[in-house]
Amino acid sequence: MTTPIVEMDGDEMTRILWKMIKDELILPFVDLKTEYFDLGLPERDKTDDKITIEAAEATKKYGVAVKCATITPNAQRMTEYNLHQMWKSPNGTIRSILDGTVFRTPITLDSIHPAVRNWKKPITIARHAYGDVYKSVEIRAEEEGVAKLVFEGKNGQKEEVVIHEFKGPGVLQGMHNTDKSIRSFAHSCFKFAIDTKQDLWFSTKDTISKKYDARFREIFDEVFEEYKSDFERLGLEYFYTLIDDAVARVIRSNGGFIWACKNYDGDVMSDMVSTAFGSLAMMTSVLVSPDGKYEYEAAHGTVTRHYYKHLKGEETSTNPMATIFAWSGALRKRGELDGLPELVNFGNQLEDACFDTLNAGIVTKDLVNLMEGITPTAVNSEQFLKAIRENLEKRLA
Numbered sequence: 312m313t314t315p316i317v318e319m320d321g322d323e324m325t326r327i328l329w330k331m332i333k334d335e336l337i338l339p340f341v342d343l344k345t346e347y348f349d350l351g352l353p354e355r356d357k358t359d360d361k362i363t364i365e366a367a368e369a370t371k372k373y374g375v376a377v378k379c380a381t382i383t384p385n386a387q388r389m390t391e392y393n394l395h396q397m398w399k400s401p402n403g404t405i406r407s408i409l410d411g412t413v414f415r416t417p418i419t420l421d422s423i424h425p426a427v428r429n430w431k432k433p434i435t436i437a438r439h440a441y442g443d444v445y446k447s448v449e450i451r452a453e454e455e456g457v458a459k460l461v462f463e464g465k466n467g468q469k470e471e472v473v474i475h476e477f478k479g480p481g482v483l484q485g486m487h488n489t490d491k492s493i494r495s496f497a498h499s500c501f502k503f504a505i506d507t508k509q510d511l512w513f514s515t516k517d518t519i520s521k522k523y524d525a526r527f528r529e530i531f532d533e534v535f536e537e538y539k540s541d542f543e544r545l546g547l548e549y550f551y552t553l554i555d556d557a558v559a560r561v562i563r564s565n566g567g568f569i570w571a572c573k574n575y576d577g578d579v580m581s582d583m584v585s586t587a588f589g590s591l592a593m594m595t596s597v598l599v600s601p602d603g604k605y606e607y608e609a610a611h612g613t614v615t616r617h618y619y620k621h622l623k624g625e626e627t628s629t630n631p632m633a634t635i636f637a638w639s640g641a642l643r644k645r646g647e648l649d650g651l652p653e654l655v656n657f658g659n660q661l662e663d664a665c666f667d668t669l670n671a672g673i674v675t676k677d678l679v680n681l682m683e684g685i686t687p688t689a690v691n692s693e694q695f696l697k698a699i700r701e702n703l704e705k706r707l708a
């Protein structure tokens with residue numbers, strides 16, 4: 312390796328797994344170069360969270376990052392870690408600096424059947440993470456009156472429409488989005504589709520929302536022009552449909568595509584899709600910026616309950632799959648960007664070694680009840696990683 316990967320360490324059980332993964336599965340095989348940032352909560356507190364900003368800036372510079380799960384502090388964590396401020400979610404900070412979109416993809420196995428029988432391949436959800444109802448303002452009307460939507464432009468545009476003439480009490484809401492944010496979302500989606508060679512679906516309700524949702528559709532159409540030739544070359548499709556039609560088609564599909572959703576749709580649909588695929592421990596996540604920077608991580612958190620057991624000296628069977636796939640994803644991407652086929656190959660072999668292990672029935676506890684067709688043996692995290700290492704050594708020999 313010549314260009315480093317930005318490495319963001321984290322908290323609790325995933326921090327323990329992080330070191331084990333590096334020691335067992337990465338360092339013995341790869342001439343690893345990273346720029347290390349400790350995003351563990353004590354270090355964020357010590358640096359007034361500057362470390363998070365530095366890690367995001369480094370990702371902008373080097374283009375590829377891998378992140379361990381981190382604690383987002385709440386009141387209880389303030390006491391537990393004796394914090395001097397309730398620091399913001401690192402993921403939120405990094406996302407806003409990179410202006411990226413999060414893509415969540417389940418790791419699928421033949422022996423774990425999704426709740427939807429015909430889903431054969433993973434479905435990746437891309438959620439637009441800005442605006443709409445999450446940045447809305449609301450009023451509770453307590454009496455008869457008129458509600459209006461008013462826009463006063465800096466250069467003279469003035470528009471006013473009546474929302475509703477209330478005859479009695481009611482509720483109202485104002486939402487917005489920006490062309491800039493929608494455009495960034497579209498770029499990230501088309502880039503990721505090309506990257507992973509999958510079709511891209513996008514859905515809104517533009518038959519009802521003729522200006523708001525229609526603007527999303529227009530911007531996607533415009534941005535698609537820049538990617539059209541790549542889509543054609545790779546035989547990929549960009550497919551727009553109404554959200555309700557999309558839901559019906561997704562359920563009937565075999566999977567294997569990316570579904571881009573507006574903020575609220577993505578919030579709801581990502582939970583539905585991830586639950587239907589089985590386990591949170593098998594869900595990967597990658598943040599892609601509109602200019603093509605990538606940050607890989609697991610979708611789950613720091614697995615606090617297991618960490619407390621670990622601290623008491625008890626054995627845990629925490630599933631490292633999503634965190635391993637964050638590493639393999641980052642190494643493969645670094646290899647692709649820098650023209651290092653061996654590194655790309657290592658990323659693929661590492662994932663295949665994980666599949667060899669699971670397909671042989673060696674699994675962590677969370678997967679035992681999900682498997683069909685084989686009789687699994689539950690092992691602890693260390694044993695699981697050792698088994699993957701053996702399979703990896705066989706593959707690389």
Ligand code: NAP
Pocket residue numbers: 379380381382383384402591592608609610611612613614615616617628629630631677
């Ligand atoms: P969590 O860490 O995802 O864990 C919730 C439960 O899901 C666990 O208790 C465990 O169930 C199961 N689980 C999740 N990942 C697993 C794995 N790899 N192997 C086995 N089981 C797994 O969520 P949380 O407990 O709500 O949050 C804990 C901390 O993580 C919080 O401080 C939160 O701020 C943080 N968090 C960080 C991120 C991130 O950095 N991206 C995301 C979400 C949450 P059982 O206990 O039943 O075994």
Ligand code: MG
Pocket residue numbers: 578579582
């Ligand atoms: Mg949700």
